[in-house]
Amino acid sequence: MEKLNYPAQRQRLRLCCSLIAAVSLLLFAACSGNTAQDGKIHIELVHYKPEAVKTFEALEEKFNASQNEIVLTIESPNEAMTILKTRFVREDPPDIIGIGGDINYSIFLDAGMLMDISDYEGLHDIKDSYLNTADLLEFVPTEGAYTVPFAANAAGVLYNKDIFDEHGWSIPRTWDEFISLCKTIRAAGIQPLFFGYRDTWTCLAPWNAIAVDLAPADICQQVNRGEAKFSDAYRLVAERDLALLEFAQPDPFAYGYNDACTEFARGGAAMFVIGNYAIPQIRSVNPDINIDSFVFPASNDPEQNILNSGNDLQFSIIKDCKNKEAAYKVLDFLFADENVQMYLDDQNAVPCKKGDFNISPMLNGMKDYIINGKTADYQDHYYPTGMGVDSMIQSFLINKDIDAFLNKFDTDWVRYNRDTIQKLEDYAAKGGK
Numbered sequence: 001m002e003k004l005n006y007p008a009q010r011q012r013l014r015l016c017c018s019l020i021a022a023v024s025l026l027l028f029a030a031c032s033g034n035t036a037q038d039g040k041i042h043i044e045l046v047h048y049k050p051e052a053v054k055t056f057e058a059l060e061e062k063f064n065a066s067q068n069e070i071v072l073t074i075e076s077p078n079e080a081m082t083i084l085k086t087r088f089v090r091e092d093p094p095d096i097i098g099i100g101g102d103i104n105y106s107i108f109l110d111a112g113m114l115m116d117i118s119d120y121e122g123l124h125d126i127k128d129s130y131l132n133t134a135d136l137l138e139f140v141p142t143e144g145a146y147t148v149p150f151a152a153n154a155a156g157v158l159y160n161k162d163i164f165d166e167h168g169w170s171i172p173r174t175w176d177e178f179i180s181l182c183k184t185i186r187a188a189g190i191q192p193l194f195f196g197y198r199d200t201w202t203c204l205a206p207w208n209a210i211a212v213d214l215a216p217a218d219i220c221q222q223v224n225r226g227e228a229k230f231s232d233a234y235r236l237v238a239e240r241d242l243a244l245l246e247f248a249q250p251d252p253f254a255y256g257y258n259d260a261c262t263e264f265a266r267g268g269a270a271m272f273v274i275g276n277y278a279i280p281q282i283r284s285v286n287p288d289i290n291i292d293s294f295v296f297p298a299s300n301d302p303e304q305n306i307l308n309s310g311n312d313l314q315f316s317i318i319k320d321c322k323n324k325e326a327a328y329k330v331l332d333f334l335f336a337d338e339n340v341q342m343y344l345d346d347q348n349a350v351p352c353k354k355g356d357f358n359i360s361p362m363l364n365g366m367k368d369y370i371i372n373g374k375t376a377d378y379q380d381h382y383y384p385t386g387m388g389v390d391s392m393i394q395s396f397l398i399n400k401d402i403d404a405f406l407n408k409f410d411t412d413w414v415r416y417n418r419d420t421i422q423k424l425e426d427y428a429a430k431g432g433k
Helices: 007-017 022-026 050-066 080-089 103-110 121-125 128-136 161-167 175-187 200-214 219-224 235-247 257-265 276-285 324-334 337-347 361-372 389-399 402-416 418-429
Strands: 041-047 070-075 096-099 148-152 155-160 271-275 291-294 311-317
Touching: 041 080, 041 324, 050 070, 050 324, 050 337, 070 324, 080 096, 096 103, 096 324, 103 311, 121 324, 128 148, 128 311, 148 337, 155 161, 155 200, 155 276, 155 361, 161 291, 175 235, 200 235, 200 257, 200 271, 200 389, 219 418, 235 389, 235 402, 257 271, 257 276, 271 276, 276 291, 276 361, 291 361, 311 324, 324 337, 389 402, 402 418
Parallel strands: 041 070, 041 096
Antiparallel strands: 096 311, 148 311, 155 271, 155 291
8 A cells, every 4th residue: 555645744844833933943953863973873762741751761771771882862841742843844853752642643644754663573562452543543544553652541530439438339330320420429419520621621531531432433534534424423422521511510611620630639529530641630639539430431331331542652763763773672672561660650651562560550440441452542632733622612511502513513624624635535536445
């Protein structure tokens, strides 16, 4: 299968990134991937997880102490995506990038910036579900492998285990059981749910957790191919997302993410529909809170419920990397079990690699789904940034007009995905399926 070449995509990326402040250009001036005067191969890795800087500093030191042939430099900048895009425009990329499995990865792949690493043996050690997640992020089906998923996150429902144990409440496995539980919690004089909907991005957490159960994992690709409409696929998702407001605090749009984390940490709500990424913020308020979690039961068939889990950190080698084998050795090091575990412990993350890893006890309720790979990616990883779906969902939850929301979703999707839809039409015209 031949990969289509779309220079216009690269040109748009260049034009966009040329507007970035010049100060970003000065942060990484050194060339990477070359054999330096010291006779060693220098490999540079830039990742977008500054919250994990201490772990990556330890990994860099450990790698460089382990051998004498390669010098690894790991950069953990703030605004990493801005810096990476700038460096791509300047044709001064690092050798390896660590980014999330989202629209940015799709753009980099579509622009031909990533190396095909199909021959990397470490891919065989990655769970199929996370490899499939990466494949679905391709705008157009592309032969080859271009990323190695490292760590995932998990979203569903965090709950206060002490409150649940005190009242003897059971974990719901269906939508009806979840609604019944919310009513029981409210009758006990406890706030069932607390939302931080003033920050629009938090509106995506319940939306994604519900959508993975009720909509096909590839619904966005189906719509791009003209085979489906969001107004059909997302109707029940919208209905159930809206139904959660009955069990929210008064005016959830007056509170932000930090407010929600704080309130949950202080015992002000029994449950919080969010991902494991919120745990550090919650525990910064109350280190002693007893948290557990469960998969959001959006379906009335327990077998249809899926853990909302996406590739939170994945590594790709830049196409122009001059030392592929050295880059592979770096990946081998990063994916060594003990180094994966170091990252998981630091970030309360989920392993993408197969194996017997220790998973945070706060994710015990999701553990079986994690181990068995019963996961599906966040729907918003396929949404164009300019479309502003988070704001659309917030407006929908305020106005409560399902038809208007779904019609706008369909209309805006075509507007913001016109280029991708055209590429798929071209691909099909050339015999692609």
